Amino acid sequence: MDLKQLKALQVIVDTGSFSEAASQLGLTQSALSHQLRRLEEELDETLLVRARPRVYPSEAGQAVLASARKIQTELAGLQTHFARQRKGPVTGSLHIAATSLSIVYVLGDLCEAFMEKYPGIEVNFTASETAGAAVKRVLVGASDLAFTPMTEANKQLVSVPLGRTDHVFIVRNSHPLAQRPAVSMDELRAFPFVLFQPGSGTRGIMDGLFLPSGGYGRILTESNDAQFIKRIVSISNGVALMPVYAMSDGVAREKLSQLTCEQTVPHVDIGIVHRRGVQMHAIELFKALCLDLRGPSLTHYTRTNVGPMR
Known part of the structure; x- marks a missing residue:
């Protein structure tokens, strides 16, 4: 060797x-x-x-x-x-x-x-x-x-916190919830979800919000590709949770609306x-x-x- x-x-x-x-x-x-x-x-x-x-x-x-x-x-x-x-x-x-x-x-x-x-x-x-x-x-x-x-x-790891990122619920501009000043979790649950896959930070937030209170309802698709998720939301009635720092590209600016949730501002x-x-x-x-x-x-x-x- x-x-x-x-x-x-x-x-x-x-x-x-x-x-x-x-x-x-x-x-x-x-x-x-x-x-x-x-x-x-x-x-x-x-x-x-x-x-x-x-x-x-x-x-x-x-x-x-x-x-x-x-x-x-x-x-x-x-x-x-x-x-x-x-x-x-x-x-x-x-x-x-x-x-x-x-x-x-x-x-x-x-x-x-x-x-x-x-x-x-x-x-x-x-x-x-x-x-x-x-x-x-x-x-x-x-x-x-x-x-x-x-x-x-984790006792095996040294952690160095650097930031806190808010998350927003997103829908396409023509979505029935798009013009609402604030929405409830029950209103979000009425539409299909586009989710990050288990193991991601954003999915962990979603699971913590929805699983204890009745689950998701219908799941449209799951992916860890943020661009894919935003594109699917832009052409469907799906709802997704997205970190705010991922909302600066063209699809996000032109085709998507960000929703305020009445119960919480999710963050990690x-x-x-x-x-x-x-x-x-x-x-x-x-x-x-x-x-x-x-x-x-x-x-x-x-x-x-x-x-x-x-």
């Missing part, structure tokens, strides 16, 4: 593709496959599940990957330590997991600011299906940080998490920049002040 094999495993998992990983590592695909096969033979375990559209780690692969991350963290720490002694640029890598919705509307601005300030740190992204899946990647060592709703405490706190006990300079630098941009209190996204977190 050597560092090249562990690095190969990491890059394959991060990209989900042997061909993309080979390109990033400057290897032929056959050479990369040979490295991985030697590692699997040495450990007598299958480390990767070769599926479509993405390759993903087996249970054994997750365990090896977690150890590989720790090794890389230690090496990055040494490099950073001696880089600081040389007064040169900060170098290293940072692996971040988040949903595409978070990356597009919130996290992207933070990462852009981080990469501008620390160009020597390589930032890698994994777009997860749900926030829960992003957190799981951190727990198994596949990612260093995850962007997620601050809904459940959002932020980043990393594994407790991990000492990694790039993580600390990212946390420090996020907190600096946030300021002394949580950034609050509302219908009237939607914008980047800075």
